[in-house]
Amino acid sequence: MKFGEHLREALIKNYAFYYISYDDLKHQLKKALKDNDDKWTNDLEEDFLAELEKELDKVYSFTKVKNTEVHRRIKDSEKYVYEVVAAIDDPNPDERPDERIFEDLEEELSDIIADVHDLAKFTRLNYTGFQKILKKHDKTTKFSLRPIFSVRLSAKPFYKDNYDNLIVKLSKLYDLVRTRGNPVRGDSAAGGSQQNFVRQTTKYWVHPDNITELKLIVLKHLPVLVFNADKEFDVEDSAITSIYYDNKDMDLYYGRLRKDEGAEAIRLRWYGGMKTDQIFVERKTHREDWTGEKSVKARFALKEKKVNQFMTGEFTAQQAFEKARKDGKKSVQEIDNLESLAKEVQYRVIKDKMRPVMRSFYNRTAFQLPGDARVRISLDTELSMVREDNFDGHDRTNGNWRRMDIGVDFPFSQLSESDICRFPYAVLEVKLQTQLGQEPPQWIRDLVQSHIVEAVPKFSKFIHGGATLLPDYVDLLPFWLPQMDVDIRKPKIQEGFGIKRDKHLHKSSSSGGEMDEEELLDNTDYSGYGGVHFSNDINPLEDDLDEQTPLLLPNNYSSRQSNNPVKTFLYHMYGKFLYYFNDDRSFTVKPGTNFNLNETYKNKLPKGKKICIPIRIEPKVYFAAERTFLSWLSIGMLLGFTGSALLNYGNRSALTAAIGFFITSLTTLIYAIYIYVWRTIQIRGKKAVEYADSFGPNMICFFIAASTFATFTFKYFDL
Incomplete structure (x- = not known):
């Protein structure tokens, strides 16, 4: 426009x-x-x-x-x-x-x-x-x-x-x-005490034009979470800074990008300015759902003056919790758990020769009822990622655990452009704890489906910073990176949504005038994203593209219900048909999945770089591949037995059919082995490829039809 x-x-x-x-x-x-x-x-x-x-x-x-x-x-x-x-x-x-x-x-x-x-x-x-x-x-x-x-x-x-x-x-x-x-009164730093709750977390981008409006919309439903209500608000109060650790091979980056089972992120975080004395050492661990465990974030606190010694091993985990054991303010079990966590983090950092590689800085506005974590909304603005590594021979931290030439002075104009990535959008995170089957509040549903936000499942500050600041050390990129130049602003879809006053709704009749190309809003595309739709085309609270739903889905026609009994019956019949006659029933691909992102964005990708799409594939898919392979073997052997029977008990004209069935049987067995091996390799590599087989079944049908036709043909001429 x-x-x-x-x-x-x-x-x-x-x-x-x-x-x-x-x-x-x-x-x-x-x-x-x-x-x-x-x-x-x-x-x-x-x-x-x-x-x-x-x-x-x-x-x-x-x-x-x-x-x-x-x-x-x-x-x-x-x-x-x-x-x-x-x-x-x-x-x-x-x-x-x-x-x-x-x-x-x-x-x-x-x-x-x-x-x-x-x-x-x-x-x-x-x-x-x-x-x-x-x-x-x-x-x-x-x-x-x-x-x-x-x-x-x-x-x-x-x-x-x-x-x-x-x-x-x-x-x-x-x-x-x-x-x-x-x-509502309560501890602002405490979470809710609810049991048996399901936690949903979704992330969105918010254009700078919509940041203030979003805050004002949310505050009418949830108060701003203030940890110290007696203190006058200060800009530094909302600042959050994290230092991410990794090695030169970027092992943690790749693990988090691919969503490998057990992938970790290790970071040091503090709240407020650079004078803050308390530093939190955090480890985030990704768990696949099939393990029965949940992804967790665990952390413990250190004094700033002890961080360097801890990261080099001079200050041990046992020493770090020695005072806590003497004070007795925490239970022995809790201190043991924290000490175990500290030992594991320290061992991993030293063993894999990790060092600070990237800093993330942002100002966070959190909305939540004190002491009630059922609904928590946070908005991170002025997000910046800064290099902290020494991979190019320049030690930006000078042997420290963080660089000291910057603080919370956004936009960090003292840094060279090669050392900083200023993210163009704010990041909204919606965390819900709702009982099973319970719908989120209507105002949240309206918000996440509005023109104000753009859903970006599993967006990561660490991954984005690694991909943009360290391009010489990574060759896999997150799926959102090629579309950073597409403006996320969209026209208002819900007329009754947002902050408004009736008297201000009328448009002013300003003077017209000729318009030309230079007036276009930079990179504006009000039709939304092309190619990979992040998730505004679906309800993000019901469908998280890479966390809640695996790429390979079991067929569900047999379980579908409809208000129309005839349609329900047809669904069930079609489901039975697919179950008995479709060998790819266990490889139904999630609708809308784009397998050609690297081809789609090849003009935007730097040479040698590829897009990595984190794909969740459950272990049962391996068994499904094996069952499919065994089914193909059964068909191949059945065709072989048919050929043997025709050869041994048929007349001269049956010889042609026997040869045809033998060729079909052999082709089926070879093809089944090839497909099984190929599928297994792709599944193990979590590759985004087309698993469904449209060629194999047609090939078998063709060979069987050809063999049968040849039999009738020779029989006809024998007569």
Whole structure:
């Protein structure tokens, strides 16, 4: 979509006069060039720069005024909400607030939330508008204005306002009002105590244009999780940094990418700034479902000053938990488990000569009821991956367990571009613990099916960082990497979904104008992803592409049900037919599986690189391959016996049929052995290939038909 058209459709009517006059600036460029025979002079440059300055002053001043207004409204609402909540326990019943007061407060806070949403949307659109017109100017005039005007933008940074502080305050106030002064209490760091629950985790990408809107949508259902409610919110409070360990062969990277059974990730994580003294050593272990175990993340804490010694073995696991044993605050069993974990991590790091290879940094906003882990939503923004390795001869950590030339100062402008990958989207993670057969809350279903998110099953920060920062050391890439240049923005599908006010829904009738190719939004494709659809074409909560559903599925027609009894009967009959006559019944491939990703994206893949698709294949598939092989052997032997019977007991014309049946039998046996060996190799390698056999059964039928036809032919001529 062209940006001029996008701006006119997306702008808020009440703010219409304060947006950048994109069409007027574009018209000024074209008219000036046309009047001067396509020659751009210094005088024209000064005039255009003056107009840009006016537009910047207009946008900046309006943003400043609206920011002040929103802060004032929140402050006034905060005071009133606490007065109302305090009056709940008033001994005089007449002084206690009634339901109408809470409803009015909820409406007022919803209006403020809509203001924050509109302001965030306003700043994003205007910033994009300035970038677009500068790009168009530089391209058409050959004058370089962008570097100069970037300095002026930085002097009036209307687009750098951070709304996280407002969101935390609004979340607390809205939760107080929604619960009528009785918010859920509990340990923010604790999980739920529910038993026999099924945990579902799905990951999504969120475009920067939609980040603030998503936060505001979620806070109306779940409060922002704050670990220390008495402390004023600070930007560093949301920072999370992890240092991932691996060796030069990238063994942990490959294991996590292929989803090998028992694949591990070892990382050191801390929360907040670089002065944090507590470092968590974590190990994530992937388990296949057929093992009966669940993938786990286990961790223990170390003091920062002891990390280097621990990773080299000078500080042992036993020493690390010596103080904990003396204090007696934890049970002996718990300390033994943690000490065992520490020994295993330390041994693996030393044995495989692992070192820091990559850092991930992001600011996390988590939404959850304190002490209740049934629904947890986290949004990671400003995600960056940074090299920490020494594989190219440059030791970035200088022998330390982490590099010290950066902290939490995003966007880390002091680093060279080869050392950092700034991820273009936010990462949303939805974790649900619902009873078997229970549906997730409707608002979550609406959210994950909306235009705001794009589902990316099993996205990994570690894998993405390894693939982008260390391309010389890996030759397998994650399936999402070739499509990073495709914009994930989509048109709104659900009209009633999102933050909105009826009075702001009308589109402004801005002046039209001619549009050209330079106005196109960069890499925008509102039709969604092509090729591999990540999962917006299905319900991500019901179908995780590589975790919940194996690639090779058993046939399920026999178990299908329908409201129409005739259709149900036909399903069952067709299922029986496939069971008895289709030798590939155990190799039904998951619908929509694309086996040719490397071919599809060959123009986007660097030379020598391949896409790795993690595939879950259950052990019973091996037995299914063996059963299929035995079935083919039975058919081959039966054909051989038929040929022997015709040869021994038939007349002269039966000799031809006997030879035909012998050839068919021999071909069947050889082909069955070849297919069995090929399938076994592919299954062991978890290869994404077409396992179904459309050639073999047709081949047998052809040979049998040919043999039988030859028999009748010779019999006819003998007569």
